[in-house]
Amino acid sequence: MSASKALTAAPTARRADGTDPYAWLQNRDTDEVLDYLKAENAWQEQQLATEKDLRESLFQEIKGRILETDLSLPSPWGPFLYYTRTTEGDEYARHYRCPRPADDSQQVDESREELLLDPNVLANGGFFSLGTFSISPDHQRLAYSLDTSGEEVYQLYVKELASGEVRSLPFEDCDGSMTWANDSQTLFFGELDDTHRPGKLYRHQLGEEGAELVFDEPDGRFFLHCYRSSSERQLIVLLNSKTTSEAWVLDAEHPQDRFVCLAPRVEGHEYFPDHGQVDGVWSWLIRSNQDGINFALYQAAEQPSAVPTRADWQTLIAHDEAVMLEGVSLNAQALSLSLREGGLPIIEVRPQGLPAYRVQLPDAAYSLYVQDSLEFNSDKIRLRYQSLNRPAQVRQLTLATGEQQVLKETPVLGPFDADAYVSQRLWATAPDGTQVPISLVVKRELLGQATPLYLYGYGAYGESLDPWFSHARLSLLDRGVAFAIAHVRGGGELGEAWYRNGKQEHKQHTFDDFIACAEHLIAQGLTHSEQLVISGGSAGGLLIGAVLNQRPELFKAAIAEVPFVDVLNTMLNPDLPLTVTEYDEWGNPAEPEVYARIKAYAPYENVSAQAYPAMLVIAGYNDSRVQYWEAAKWVAKLRTHKTDDNLLLLKTELGAGHGGMSGRYQGLRDVALEYGFIFKVLKLA
Structure with missing residues (x-):
């Protein structure tokens, strides 16, 4: 069929023989499929x-309504302020940095700013997605990854910021992740398997051609993710399915050493570690569901020659049947807990040596999360807050006192009054x-x-x-x-x-x-x-x-x-991207009772006259x-x-x-x- 001339009726797809008459539409890149689409x-x-x-x-x-030329809120890190700028007519924001002011203000010095990355040039009018944007600990290099098709497969790059030289790393099937060790020379990156699952982790030394395989997770339910701890002192590899997790850790100062398991996986046990300080003691902080489905927080003091075991975990914040512990943000001076209670997100701050408090907010229903915990030694964090009728705000929270300051509110150009709209919370039965x-x-x-x-x-x-x-x-x-x-x-x-x-x-x-x-x-x-x-x-x-x-x-x-x-057919095909890891969410239809259950609601199967x-x-x-x-x-x-x-x-x-x-x-x-x-x-x- 031709799509170039006016159609007198809606396109009708060919019905093939068999139990799924439209399965032929899965023949990607064939003329028949493309013509139909x-x-x-x-x-x-x-x-x-x-x-x-x-x-x-x-x-x-x-x-x-959108301020097309705008400057993001600068984030201080080390000797620089890092920020983005959008310009009218451009599809993407450019990435910059400038020297950090001596008075520690957030005032950008445009005369000394440095363009780090311009996605508008890299996109060249086509699809563009920036995966990782990661500055090395010594601030000399930028590691970034690009997807130019929408398939979520990334090419990796490293830019020398002093010279502007860009190197494309010779690796394929990358998931886009890039994690620096503290030597600013070692990068860890993830690789996708045939089902588009990040299941392998490699270690690459800049200047060398190849990379060393560090992890190879064989279980198709588990995704692999590598990240730096809040303290910047540890590297963490998290392997997690929808129901179970396992973490391995490595001193970021010694990236050539082996990762050590923090707690071997046990089916149904989910835990998420970070590294910081509690009362001046370097410790592992672990959010875990071992005592209940709403999670609790545990502390394990750092040991000089060994990683603490699960037996060393001490309860810091007990499980609460009425409150979900969704996340924890660590600073040297406080723990900031992301809670969920009564259908609303809540931030509870526990400054070291001071009483805990909850962040107070103006609306009855809203969105709230820790946007930026800033540097580990910072006495402040940034919260992102918005509601259905209130544009997003970045609020700076002083951890010790609870004082809030609105640093930036997303502007709405033209006539706009938040009070002209009413936001409500209703309940259906x-x-x-x-x-x-x-x-x-x-x-x-x-x-x-x-x-x-x-x-x-x-x-x-x-x-x-x-x-x-x-x-x-x-x-x-x-x-x-x-x-x-x-x-x-x-x-x-x-x-x-x-x-x-x-x-x-x-x-x-x-x-x-x-x-x-x-x-x-x-x-x-x-x-x-x-x-x-x-x-x-x-x-x-x-x-x-x-x-x-x-x-x-x-x-x-x-x-x-x-x-x-097409959930039933997709879940029946373990060779498709992400199917196996989805079993924990939907079930495995290879089991007769699961097959019947999914078939009962699957939209494609239940289309009727x-x-x-x-x-x-x-x-x-x-x-x-x-x-x-x-x-x-x-x-x-x-x-x-x-x-x-x-x-x-x-x-x-x-x-x-x-x-x-x-x-x-x-x-x-x-x-x-x-x-x-x-x-x-x-x-x-």
Whole structure:
């Protein structure tokens, strides 16, 4: 079929013989597949052609709110301030540094600044993703990695900052990670296996051609990750699956030595180590679930000639059934705990020798995390804070006193008043009686009225969808469209138990919760089914696909981005990227009861002869996490089964991966496309 001339009807994919009639769409790079995807792209553009001017208007409107030329908040490290600068018209921010002022202020000296990396030149108009950007401990070199296809396979580079000389390291199939030892000559990097899993770690000495294999993790469930400790004194290799972890450590001053295991893996035991000081004693700080699913914190004093064993771990912060310990940030003067309680993120600071306190914040529902713990000896950290109606702020926290200072707030150009929008936390009741939180934002004058509403969900891997601000979303809110997030089980918003109750044999809870949130919003008079648009991406696309099969009449339209909708066939193929490690999340369908369970909700398998809402489906041809054919097969099957004439559109980004197009302006055009679709379906344009 040709995509160059106008189509008189939606493309129809060929139905082949066999149990999966659209499996042929998995034949990557064949003419038949590419022709079909291009025809679908042409159909999508043709169907939204009447919104072309609206989309351009939305793009300019959204772009007009963003400060296109801006300087990031400089981060002090050693003798320099490091920062980025965006410039109007450029897709990517440039990376700079300048000498650190003698008064320790954060004032950039432009006359002495040094350009470290310009992604706009490196991208050359194509796809571009910067993996690692890592300055050596002596500040003489920059290690960085680039993905120019969207496949998440990286080329490694080292730049000599004094001369500007750039060397491409002669290694392939790299995961993009690069970790310096303290000699500023030794780099550790990860390699991907045939399933796109980072499972090998190599040690490379600058000036030498080859690299030494340090780790080779044979278990396909385990990912390998190497990082520097907060103290900068240790290197840590973390091997972790969805349920189990194991860490190996090495003195960063002696990178040629062997890594030593901190605690051998035990199925079900997850632990995450860091290295710092407690009351002046160099210690290992280990966040572990050995005493309960919400994790506790343990201390093991550093020993002069040996790594402490698990028997040496002493409880520093006990397990709490009501509070999830999500993370720990270490400074010489304090521990900063990232907690989750009642569905909200909380930062609790424990300064050494002083009482503990919790950071106080102005909103009822928000996003909060430690953005930068700065240098280990710093007496301050930086927090990133935002809510649905409040732009992101970087707040500096003085650890000893709790004093906060807003260092930077993301500007919104043009007319904007945060108080013109109302942010709320609502609770829906799931069929089993569970209370499910909803975050909602709407224009103040529309509060309590039935309005068009955009409902977003994810619900997997224990990830938390804390409320976030969006410049683009204002284009919805200002046109009378409310926005809500359904914090369904499978996510991590209410702790580890919330996650576990939405995975494996409990996965139906995720879908039930989302449906309950939609029904609650309708029952409260905040919207109607004819005004309700739903959206989700990746595993959230699986959520969208499942609820469309189960309750299609509840929604007017749906957007599914890189949707994991062919979950059963994918999980049956262990040779595909990341499948084996996903068994802990979804189960292994080689087991009959797991097969039946996944088949019962898998979006692709459960497409049936019924009416579906209008749908826009987005895929990335180079996506290594959710293959492009999942969306293509799903749309092909929907076309032959659905009984309505509602819009069904598929857009495949032929030069992008899991995250879509890479440039900031390209990303805004993608948002404008989605909003144009919404306004067309809801007849708001």
